[in-house]
Every structure is written in C-alpha cells, then in structure tokens.
Amino acid sequence: MSAHPTHPDALRADSMSKAFGGLKVFHDVSFTLPPAGLLGVIGPNGAGKTTMINIMSGRLPLSSGRVLLGNARIDGRPVYANAAQGLVRSFQHTATFAGASVGDNLTAALRFAKRDRSVLERLAPLLDRFGLIECWGRHAEVLPYGLQKMLGLTMALATQPKMLLLDEPAAGLEKSERANIDAYVGFAQREFGCGILLVEHDMDLIRRLCPQVIVLDGGRLIAAGPPGEVLSRKDVIDAYLGGADEEDCDAQHS
Amino acid sequence: MSEEAAITRLPQARRPGLLGGYEWATLCVVGLAFAVPVLTRNPQILSQTNLILIAATASLGVYIMLRMDLMSFAVPAFMATGGYTVALLSLRLGVTDAILLGVAAFVMPALCAIPLGWLILRLKGVYFVLVTFVLTEIVQLLLFEATPLTGGSNGLVGMPAVTLFGIELMDNSQVLLTTAGLAFAGFAITALFTRSFRYEFAAIEKNDVLAESLGLACWRYKALAFSVAAGVSGLAGFALVNMLLTAHPTSFAPMSSVTYITYTIVGGKGAILGTLAGAALLVTATDLFALKGELSPGLFGLLIIVVTLLARGGLIGLAAKAVGRLRRASPGAPARVAPITAVPARGMKS
Amino acid sequence: MDNVIATGLIGISLGSQYALLALGFTLIFGILGVVNFAHGGFYVMGGYVAYYCSVVLGLPFPVAVLAAAIATAALGWLFETIILERVIEDHQATLMVTMGFYLVMATAILLLFGPESPEFSFPITGVWRAGGAYVPYANMVVIGVCLAAIVSVYWLIYRSGIGRAMRAMAEDRAVASALGMRTRALFPFAFALATGLAGLTGALVTPILALAPHVGDPVLAFSFLTVILGGLGSVAGATVAAFIVGMVEAYAAVYLGGSKGALALFVLVLLILVVRPQGLLGREVRRA
Numbered sequence: 001m002s003a004h005p006t007h008p009d010a011l012r013a014d015s016m017s018k019a020f021g022g023l024k025v026f027h028d029v030s031f032t033l034p035p036a037g038l039l040g041v042i043g044p045n046g047a048g049k050t051t052m053i054n055i056m057s058g059r060l061p062l063s064s065g066r067v068l069l070g071n072a073r074i075d076g077r078p079v080y081a082n083a084a085q086g087l088v089r090s091f092q093h094t095a096t097f098a099g100a101s102v103g104d105n106l107t108a109a110l111r112f113a114k115r116d117r118s119v120l121e122r123l124a125p126l127l128d129r130f131g132l133i134e135c136w137g138r139h140a141e142v143l144p145y146g147l148q149k150m151l152g153l154t155m156a157l158a159t160q161p162k163m164l165l166l167d168e169p170a171a172g173l174e175k176s177e178r179a180n181i182d183a184y185v186g187f188a189q190r191e192f193g194c195g196i197l198l199v200e201h202d203m204d205l206i207r208r209l210c211p212q213v214i215v216l217d218g219g220r221l222i223a224a225g226p227p228g229e230v231l232s233r234k235d236v237i238d239a240y241l242g243g244a245d246e247e248d249c250d251a252q253h254s
Numbered sequence: 255m256s257e258e259a260a261i262t263r264l265p266q267a268r269r270p271g272l273l274g275g276y277e278w279a280t281l282c283v284v285g286l287a288f289a290v291p292v293l294t295r296n297p298q299i300l301s302q303t304n305l306i307l308i309a310a311t312a313s314l315g316v317y318i319m320l321r322m323d324l325m326s327f328a329v330p331a332f333m334a335t336g337g338y339t340v341a342l343l344s345l346r347l348g349v350t351d352a353i354l355l356g357v358a359a360f361v362m363p364a365l366c367a368i369p370l371g372w373l374i375l376r377l378k379g380v381y382f383v384l385v386t387f388v389l390t391e392i393v394q395l396l397l398f399e400a401t402p403l404t405g406g407s408n409g410l411v412g413m414p415a416v417t418l419f420g421i422e423l424m425d426n427s428q429v430l431l432t433t434a435g436l437a438f439a440g441f442a443i444t445a446l447f448t449r450s451f452r453y454e455f456a457a458i459e460k461n462d463v464l465a466e467s468l469g470l471a472c473w474r475y476k477a478l479a480f481s482v483a484a485g486v487s488g489l490a491g492f493a494l495v496n497m498l499l500t501a502h503p504t505s506f507a508p509m510s511s512v513t514y515i516t517y518t519i520v521g522g523k524g525a526i527l528g529t530l531a532g533a534a535l536l537v538t539a540t541d542l543f544a545l546k547g548e549l550s551p552g553l554f555g556l557l558i559i560v561v562t563l564l565a566r567g568g569l570i571g572l573a574a575k576a577v578g579r580l581r582r583a584s585p586g587a588p589a590r591v592a593p594i595t596a597v598p599a600r601g602m603k604s
Numbered sequence: 605m606d607n608v609i610a611t612g613l614i615g616i617s618l619g620s621q622y623a624l625l626a627l628g629f630t631l632i633f634g635i636l637g638v639v640n641f642a643h644g645g646f647y648v649m650g651g652y653v654a655y656y657c658s659v660v661l662g663l664p665f666p667v668a669v670l671a672a673a674i675a676t677a678a679l680g681w682l683f684e685t686i687i688l689e690r691v692i693e694d695h696q697a698t699l700m701v702t703m704g705f706y707l708v709m710a711t712a713i714l715l716l717f718g719p720e721s722p723e724f725s726f727p728i729t730g731v732w733r734a735g736g737a738y739v740p741y742a743n744m745v746v747i748g749v750c751l752a753a754i755v756s757v758y759w760l761i762y763r764s765g766i767g768r769a770m771r772a773m774a775e776d777r778a779v780a781s782a783l784g785m786r787t788r789a790l791f792p793f794a795f796a797l798a799t800g801l802a803g804l805t806g807a808l809v810t811p812i813l814a815l816a817p818h819v820g821d822p823v824l825a826f827s828f829l830t831v832i833l834g835g836l837g838s839v840a841g842a843t844v845a846a847f848i849v850g851m852v853e854a855y856a857a858v859y860l861g862g863s864k865g866a867l868a869l870f871v872l873v874l875l876i877l878v879v880r881p882q883g884l885l886g887r888e889v890r891r892a
Contacts (some may be wrong), residue, residue: 057467059463078471079466080467080469080470080471080472081471082465083466083468083469088467088469091463091464095461095463095464095467096461096464097456097460097461097464098461098520099456099459100456103265107267107453108453108465109468109470111453111454112454112465112467112468112469112470113469114469120264124263124264127264133265135264136265155468156467156468159469170548247318268669297778323696328810373874373877374877377877377881379695380639380695381832381836381877381881383639383699384828384831384832385832385873387825387828388825388828388829388832388870388873391825392867392870395867395870396867398863399863400866503883508821512703512707519700548711549711549715551711552708552710553707554707554709555704555705555707555708555709556704556707557704557709558700558701558703558704559687559704559705559708561700562691562697562701563690563691563703566697
C-alpha cells in the first residue's frame, strides 16, 4: 500500500479492525488522509465503508487499532468532541432537521459548531448554485430528495471542518445533479482547505475528483493508488463482479 | 462553479423574540390566576385553581424532558425534594420568607439532579425511563424510612405560614397567591429556558445523531434540562406542601408520575400551554364528574391511548391544526417559518 | 446456619418467581423493543382469573392457573394486534399505550372485584422440613413450575425455529422482514407469550403473597430493576438478575428488616449504572 508522509495534522487510520460479535466487518485497515487531501474509498456493498465512517467519527468503537488526528488519538472519543476538532461526517441518507426551514437548518449547524454567520456568507455562492436560497423558508422535509441531500451536505460544510468524511454523497442524485458534488468538493478544498474522505459508488465521480483511491473488499484493503491504475486492476474488478456498479458505469458511458 | 461577480445575498436573519407566541399566552393565563383570589372567595374555586396550578407546574417537569423525546417519571421525586426541603427549613430553621423558600425549593432538586443526569443521560434513552421510574420509588421509600429527618409515615406536620415581606400568607386566598407566584416563576423559567435553547432541544428531539455530528454535546443539554425540570418540579412541591401545610410521602406517590405525564400528553406535549390545558381539563373533569379517586386512573388510561393513537399533539395540537386549516392562505406560500419547533408528528421516531 | 439456608431457600423461591416475571418483560423488550408498562397488570389479572376460576367457579387449582395463563396471553395478543401494532415503531408511543392500558386494566379489576383483598390461598399447605431448614410446599410447587416454565421458554427461544426468528427480529427487524420472516405474526405471538408468563406467575404467586388490585404496581419497578441489572434485552441476564434480586430481598428482609432490602437493591442499581452500565450480560449502551 502506498505510504503518505505523515503530516502532523493528517487523519490516520492505523490497523483498524471492527467486529460485531462474531461478524468481522473489517480487518487491519490503514491509510492516511493528509490535510486538504482527497482520498476516495470504494468497494462493493457490505465492505464496511459506512461502518468505517461511523467509527472514525466516533459513533462506534473500534475493536482494535487506532484512529489519529494529527498526533492525538481520537478513536473512542464522542462524536461531538471530534466534530469540535473539525472532523465532521455527512450521512448517506438525508440528514436534516425535519420541521425546520432551510435557513433554520443552516443556522442550527452554525450554532452547534459554534461558528458565526460569516461562514454562511462564504457559503452563499454554493447555496445559490444548489438552489437552496430560493427555498430558504421552506421546511426541509418537503424539499425534493436532491435538495435535501445538498442541504445536509452544506450543513456539514457550515461547521467549517478540517476533515470531511463523505458517505456516498452522490447516492440518489440524478445524473444532472451530480455535478453539484464536484462543486461542493471543490469549494470545500479551496475555501476551507478541507481534507476529504470520499466514500462513493459513482466511479466517474471518483475518477474525476480523487487523486488517490483505496479499495475495501470483504473488510480488507486490497488496493490503493490513483483511480486510473486501481480501477483497471483485475482483483478490483473481480471484487465488483456482479455489482450494480458495473451497470452504473455502463449506463453512464452509453 | 459560477463566475458571476455579483455577491450572492443571503436572506436576512430575523431577530427572534424573547418568547414565542405560546409562551406569552401561557404566562398571561398563569398571570390571570393572580386575579382569581381578588375576584372570588369561593373556597371551591380557590382550591380548584390551586390544584390546577400545582398540577400544571409539576407537569412542566415532564414537558421540558419531552421536548427532547425523553419521558421522565421523576417529577414526584423532585417535588418531594422541594417540598420536604421547604418543610424542613420552615419547621427546623424557622425560615418562612416565601422567596427564600422558593429559591431553596428550586435549587435543592436541581442540584440533586446533576449527578443523576451525568449518570443516565449519556446512556440510551430508554434508561432514562427506567431509572427515573425507579428513582421515584426510591425517594418514596426513603421518605418513609428516614424518620428522624422526614418524619416517616407521619410526615412533617404543622408548618408555619409562609411570609412575604413580613406579611403572613395564611388564608385560602393568600395560599392561592403563593401558588400563583410559584407557578408563574415555574412557567417563566421553563419558557425562558426552552426558548433560549429551542434549536438544541428541537435538534435533539428530531435527529440527535445529526446534532451530535455537527458538534452538539447532546448529553450536556439533556442534563441541564433535567436539572431545570427538577427545579421547576420542586417549586410545585413547595406549592403542594404549602397548601396542605404538611409534607407527607403520600403526596408524592410513584404512580402520580403517570398523572403528570397524562396532563402533559393530553394537553399537548408540543407547547408549554399544553401542561396548563391538560391540568385544567383533567383536574376539573375529575372533580366535575364527581369521579371517585379509583376511577380516574382508568379514564386517564383511556385518554392516553386515544391521544397517542389519534391526536399525538394533544388538545393544543388539535387546536393548532384547526387554526392552521382556517388560516390556510394561497397554496405555494412558504411554510410559516418558526425556528425549529417540536412539531408533534405521528410515525417514525428513532 | 439453618437460618441462612432457610433464607437462601426463600431467596431461591422469590428468585424463580421474579425470573418468570423478568423473562416476560425482557422478551417484550428484547424482541419488540417495547417497554411493557402493563406487565404488572397482566400479573394481577392472572391472579384474579385464577381466583375467579378456582374460588368462584370451583375449578381445580391447576386448571385455574392454566386458564389464567391462557386468558392473559389472549388479552396480550389482542392488545398487541389492535393497539400496539399501530405504534410499534415509536418508542415513546408504545410506552404511552402500554401505560394507558395498565391504568385501564387496574381500574377494570377494581370495578369488577372491588378494592378488598379476596380470600385466595394456595391449595397445598404445609411445610417441608429438613434439619433446621424448611420450605413451604407452596413455594416448592412455585419453584418447580417456574423452573419448568423458564426451561421451556429457553428451549423455545434458543432451540426452536420460532425462537430463532424472534431473535433475528430482535437483532434487526428490517433484515428479518426482508428474509421473509412473518414479523407481523411473530410480534403478537411474542407479546402473548410474555403476558401469558406474567399471568402464570400471578396465578401462582398471588395466593402466597397477596392479591389486590394494586399489587401490580411494584412489579413494574422490579421488572425495570432486573432489566437494568441484567442488561437490556438479555434474557439470560434478566434471569440471573432476578435470582440476585430474590436473594438480596430475602436476606435483607430477614437480617435488615423493613424496606431496607428494596433500598439496598436500588442503590445496587445505581452503582451498576456507574461501574458497568450495560448490566451483567448486556451489550453496548452508549447511544448508538
């Protein structure tokens, strides 16, 4: 596996293993996300990717191994403590506060992350692009799925994170909406200098955005490197054989 | 990414008022209670108003925790703490000033709630239900057992009358005034507290996983709310002990926790007015229909089931829906933007 | 020494009763995720049905006990299908409806049978002695039936197909549904099983202890205790905890007197929450 020089503020996973009772979810996974870096994580369903995000954000404990942010060990710390340190995750399914407007959702995000309104003002172009300013007063739960998703993602960004863990941000988005993810990632890296761990199934997105990619299969890290290289490896293709991703790739090429 | 030079403007942030509509309405209604002893000397009415106010204030202890989807059975325990503290202070130390006693009645339970909150609010929500229920049983036992302190099964009898600026508050009207004062304080504290933290409470109720991942230390707010709820319940305990001039374990029976929960649920758990509405309705109904004490649990049980299945928002929720329907303007108008309110909703909750 | 043994035997007797009660409660909690506030109500109902059948109708006691178990199971099944099923996804709502149902049950019993304790005693009297230790025959019968019931329930849960399905549902309802298990049919079954157990215990125990409309109240506090001690959703944990509680209560009653036993238990619970919140055999309890 390729080794990144360990920068003091990097997010590092060190031989992470997780098992629920007898069920091994992943085993001996190690990688480094440098500050302002962008690392893709791919792998067939069930490979443990969401569990990995749950663990790194602090929602679940590790069975063995460590997670480090800079020099501090963060596994086992509560989610809010990690968020306060700048490690924030997004959710695969829409994560917004129902019964509250778009504006209130974003205000809440600012408030909980103890940021002031200036962060929101910096996000304004992005909010405009996603169409969120138009529905500022509408309740989050009545918005179309794509808008809800982007709201959730922008709320995560409103915390002004240093490290973002994105759990399938493009899932459920129309093909036309996926460019928003490019804009989102670009903005996060440019404006906030954010490091991003991108878990995704959309291979085109991965190829476009990620300079480096790691592959999880059956709970193990089986490949790491630039996407062009990794995605043409036989063992990676085999891992996906029969998966929906093949159809996905085909559909997007046709 | 857009290349336009124009700066995108965010909609103006609205300055939220100190209190919301429901809060002001409730404080007004409670304020009206001060007028009752002026308007009438009828002991029945005075007594009923007294009971309603005590019940409503106690139920605030349930309401505050329900804002975060936590069901508290601890109200009688904290009422007892407040009530017995006041009784002890007045009987043993001769303290009779209403304001001093009121502060003690709030502070003592609030302090006791802190270690408890630390213990159970970091665990799964169901633990809160289990432990608060058991807690009320323990406190009841302690009240019976710790005879030298609490008077055991006799309780603490013969409390001196409460005084305010030297004036003794002895007769029915004055006792009602004391209760009204305590109730007003309890409601005011609750209103200010829930209003100041409405974002946090609503977020914890709706999606605490999301709130936490954005950086909110949920358990701290829960613990803080638990303390405030305990304090407000303590005020109700003071009022009760003052009305009876006795602190007795049976006033704080464990199953009465169910009664306070019923007032809140039936009245409407979504708004502070709910506890007042529920208490007013149910206390009056039990009295009006001359229901013997034995039948009211059954009635309450039926009401709880009906409300839970058919009208989750309780009375206030139904009223709000009716008003909403009447008010419905043109379709497509943006939803009324109230800062995240805990809209009572049926169905999925995590 | 004999006193210690005698007290220990009482403790085991209490423990087996508590275990049967705790089993029902934990079953519902573990499989349905429901805190059954009405558990004590089914216990009392079992007692009154048995009383009615044996004293008023004159049926033999074992028949009365069986009738009690069946009646409570049937009522539980009805309640689950008609009312509980509608709100089963919502924890707060399930607590509310079971709470409401308990109030209705208690009041109904009060209306039907009056507030006084009826004459209801165990048909077998007499005491078995061995050296200085003694156990009333009634308690021995209760221990026997309870142990038999516990073993049957264990067999059902851990060795049968239905039990496997129920345990799968406890783990992940959505997955179990997707695998084709008929969750809709299993929930009422699980609920009825648990309430039937409560009724059985009531029928057996109330003639020894006390039968009155309010004797269901402490059952709830005690069920909560065992669940906290034993670990949420852990059937084995609840059983062990029940026996511990029985022993503590017996020894405290004999050697400390009064309600000190209950106090001691509550303090024990608070300690457990500090030191080992998941209880004896429970799983992770920090909020998921």
